[in-house]
Structure formats: structure tokens, C-alpha cells
Amino acid sequence: MNIEQDQPLAPLTSLRLGGPARYLARCTSNGDLREALVWAAERGVSVHVLGGGSNTLFDDAGFDGLVLHVGLQGVDILRADEAALVTAGAGEDWDGLVAHCVADDLSGIECLSGIPGLVGATPIQNVGAYGQQVADSIVEVRALERSTLEEVTFSNVDCDFAYRTSRFKGADRDRYIITRVTYRLSRSRPEIRYPELTRRLQADGVDLQALAPGRVASGAVRDAVIAVRRSKSMVLDEGDANTRSAGSFFLNPTLSEVQLESLQERWADQGGEATDIPTFANVQGYKVAAAWLVERSGFARGTRRGSAGISQNHALALVNHGDSAADLLGLAAEIVTTVETTFGVTLEREPVYVPR
Template sequence: MGFRERVPLAPKTTIGLGGPARYYASAASEAELRDALSTARTQDLPVQILGGGSNTVFPDAGYPGLVLRVALRGVAFERDAGGVLATAKAGEDWDAFVVHCLQDGLQGVECLSGIPGSVGATPIQNVGAYGQEVSQTIVRVRAIDRTTLEDVVFEGAQCGFAYRESRFKGEDAGRFVITEVTYRLQPGGRPTLQYPELAREAQARGVAQAPPGEALQRTREAVLALRRSKSMVYDPDDPNAHSVGSFFLNPVLDEAGYRTLRERLRLRFPEDPPKPPSFAAVGGRKVPAAWLIERAGFHRGLRRGGVGISQNHTLALVNVGGTTAQLLSLADEIVQGVEHAFGVHLQPEPVIVRA
């Protein structure tokens, strides 16, 4: 399998940043994936796996090894006792897969409409939005182990899923190339409307009164409307969408961390200290990162050189003609600012590739 040389990486990502890849290849089959991986190993090249490039930030200097795009295609549906098993190859476009499932009246991924990227990346950070996460429906992940080039299969329970987390991002980061994911979906199921903002939007669209298939479609429209209002649907013509989505995870604070936050808020806003919104989470309370960033003095539309904060979403850092160095410097300024103000350390959500 041939590698192309000096391929610009910025156009292969939604945030549009990064220099060239020394080598680049796109693998449309498992045989091509294995071939590329073993050639890279023979030549002692580091390998960076790429899907749709919507959660990846490449360095300005580019990537010194092989960037390997997973382009395996194909979708299959099979009935089982618990519903319908929908299996998609890793290179399928995620949102096109969601559309396909909804057209077939299958419930389980409707709230994940409009998320950019590939099927194969969804288990990596347990993609989620508006009250749904792929961990709720994934039953099987098929992958190639990069250390042996053998085929491996993980049941959903073996994937180590947590909030924006999995074994593929944690202890096994970089070890597996995901080739196929199977989701169990519910024919005729009613949409998940747990998230208050979505529930309101769905109510306005008459989702509760609609028959199941129509209710799923209307829920998708409601999700897309909410996402568009925040520039959270990728649109190359929308300067606020040149992002990786949310740049920071929502921090989970234990009781001591939460108390510190309340104390710092009292010091910072002695007249009328605001009460932080929080949600029960494993290990404590999840506090919205956007809320903290705003209270620490960073506002939507802020610019630092060619990067900034989206005008429509505090958590989205955008590229408006800047560099990765500028982006990481702004991210660091925000992390320091929030830490200084509230004693809370924010973690980045995207994959920041090191040169």
C-alpha cells in the first residue's frame, strides 16, 4: 500500500490546524490497515490513526510519521431478541449512520444527531450529547491490536466506558485500531428526552403526540436546531464551527473540591455569590466547565491572535486563521484562569497530537 508524502493535515480536521504529515495513507479494508501498520513498523514510523478529524489537533510542525485514515465502509442490520443489532464499519460517517437508523425507526442514537466524525471514533471518548452516550447502546467493538495485528473483539462491558472515557482513550490509548462497532437499537422505541433543554425543544415540536418513527425524526430536528444555535454542527462556512466541539471536559468535583469552589465564589462575588449548577456523577458532582470559564472572566467571542472562544458556545475554542501554538496557549490561559479563580483544574477533551 503506497504512502503519500508531505500531506497537509489542517484540511483533514474540523479545526483546520496543523502542518503536514510526513506520510499519509487511507485504508479502505482491514488488509490495507494491516499492510500500512506493518510497513510503518518495518520503517520504525510512529502512526497516528485518524477518522473524521473532528476531535484532533495536529501540531504546527506536522506529524513526523504516518497518519493513517480509517476508511472502512459498510452497514448491516440484524434482529436479535433484545432489538436490532446495527453494525457499522469504522470509516462510516457517524451522522449518516444515525440518519439511516432513524429512517428504519430504530431508537438509541437520536440524541447523538449532528455529531461530526466517524463511527470508529465513537467508542474512543464514549461520544455523548443531550442525555445519550454510545455506551448505552454499544454491544461490541471489533479492532486490530497494533502490537500483534490480530483481530480482537470487546463486549460493551469490556470497553471501560465512563463520561467521555473508555479503555481506548485510557489504559489502551493508541493500542487498537477500531474496525467495526455494533449498537443494539430498539425498533419502535420512543426517543430519550431526559435533557431538559431538549425536552423543551421536543415539546415545542409535538414529539410526545407523534407516532414512534415520526417522534424520532422530530427529536433529531430538535437536536439539530439546538446544535446549530451553538455552532455545534460542523459547517465549513460557519467560522464558529471551526472547532473540535467542546474543548474542555466538565470537571467532576468531590465534596472538598465543591466546598472550595463555593468558598472561592463567595470571595469573588461577595455581594451575591452565585450557586454553581451541578449534577450527580460517579465520584462526586459534575459542574459545567462553561459556567466556570464564564465566571472566571472568559467570554464568548474573546480573541487571542487567530484563535478564540466561539461567539455561540463558551466551551468551543475556534480557529479563525491562527496556529496550534496559539490555540494551546489560549487553552492554557483558560485552564490557569479557572484554576486560579476556583481551584478547579480543567482537562482538555480533544486529542492533542504531539510532534
């Protein structure tokens, strides 16, 4: 396996930011992964695992170690009656897999259409959108343990999935390299749980119940999801400058009842009503829309700070208009501080920042 030196990282990310990697290894098999890990360990070089780079912000100074790009390919579909087990290599393009499954009459991940990145990253932050998340369909995650080079298999419950997180982002951050993921899909008609998607389907005159299950119904949902995402610059598009982002830069915070009351009081002091605040109760507490907090703290869409800005089409997407990760991090820090001062709520970054 070839270890490349001084390779630019910006083209490997959707933000197009970051300096060079001292070393880069493109791995397409478990053997390559093991070889690259041994190579780095023997030289005391730190390792960063990279998929499609759509949730990653590299530093302007680059990465002084080995970036290990996971490119394992292959899709296997095992059918049984109305269900199917779909196993994909970590380096498969996620949206390509969704399109493949929809065309193959399978449903369960169609609402996750248009999300950039590779299969191997989907369990990391339990990728989700429009009422679906991969935790709903993942059966098994296979991985290599970085320190022992052993293969490990995790069942769904082993993964500790929760809102935009898992054990791979929490307690076991940087411990494993995911190599394959198995999803359970079915031939049933997709279930729509997200009001905005229901409205879009209605506006397009789509009656899901009247459509044949399989590619017709799942395909209609996929088309609607991609249309909604495109209107928010949430599908990668070279022609749309607002898509030079990492998607949502902040998570929707989950508040306790006391924290929610405090937020409502602060908003009331500004003349607002509690009902203005988009809030969704769940088992963990009260999820509040981060986009609302950002906009009400004075950051309009289209705001610019140097070469960084807020998308004109989505208040949570920070966009790179130049070549400075520092500008982007500066804008993110300003938003966090202002939201904290205005509402007493601390926003958490969603993308992974990789220091030099």
C-alpha cells in the same frame, strides 16, 4: 496500498489546523491497516490513527510519522422483533449512520445527531450529548491490536466506558485500531432525559407521546437536537466561522465534596451563591459545568487571542480564525491557568493534541 508523502493535515480536521504528515495511508480494509502498520514498523516510523479529525489538533509542524486514516465502510442491520443490531465500519460517517437508523425506524442514538466524525471514534471517548452516550447502545467493538495485528472483540463491559472516556482513551490508548462497532437499537419511542431538549420539543409544539414510534418520533428528536446544536455552532457548517472547532475543548470536571465546597467558598468570596454553580451529582462526585467556570473566570464568548478565539455561541468551543495551532494551545493554556487561579479547579482538554 499507496503511502502518500508530505500531505497537509489541516483539511483533514474540523479545526483546519496543523502542518503536513510525513506519510499518509488511507486504509479501507483490515488488510490495508495491517499492511500500513507493518510498513511503519519496518521503518521505525511512529503511527497516528485518524478518523474524521473532529477531535484532533495537529501541531503547526505537522506529524513526523505515518497518519493512518481509517476508512472501513459498510453498515449491516440485523433485526429481531422490536430490536436491531446495527454494525458499522469504523470509517462510516457517524451522523450519516444516525440518519440512516432514524429513517429505518430505529431509536437509541438520535440524541447524538449532528456530532461530526466517524463511527470508529465513537467508543474512544464514549461520545455523548443531550442525555445519550454510545455506551448505552454499544454491544461490541471490533479492533486490530497494533502490535500483534490480531483481531480482538470487546463486549460493552470490556470497554470500561465512563464520562467521555473508555479503555481506548485510558489504559489502552494507542493499542488498538477500531474496525467495526455494533450498536443495539430499538423501535421504541425515544426517551428524553435532557431538560434543554424537552424545552425545545415543547417550544416546537412536539408531543412525542402523540407521535408514532420509529422514524416519526426519532426524526422529531433528531430535528430538535440539530436545531439546538446549530444555535450553538455545534454542527459543522462552512458558513458559520464558529464551527471551526473541535466541539467542547474542555471536559466538565467532576469534583469531590471537599473540592465542591472549596469552589463554593471561592465563589462566595466573589459575592456569589452556591446555587449559582451549575452542578450535577453523579456516582463519581459532582460534575460542574466547565462553560460556567470559563465564563466566570473572565473569558467572554467571542474572546480573541491572535488567530484563536472562543466561539460566540459556546463558551467551551475554541475556534480557529487563522492558521496557528500555537495560538489555540496558548489560549487553552491561559484559560486553564486562569480557571485554576480563580476557582482552584483544573480543566482537562477533551480533543487529542498530536505533537510533531
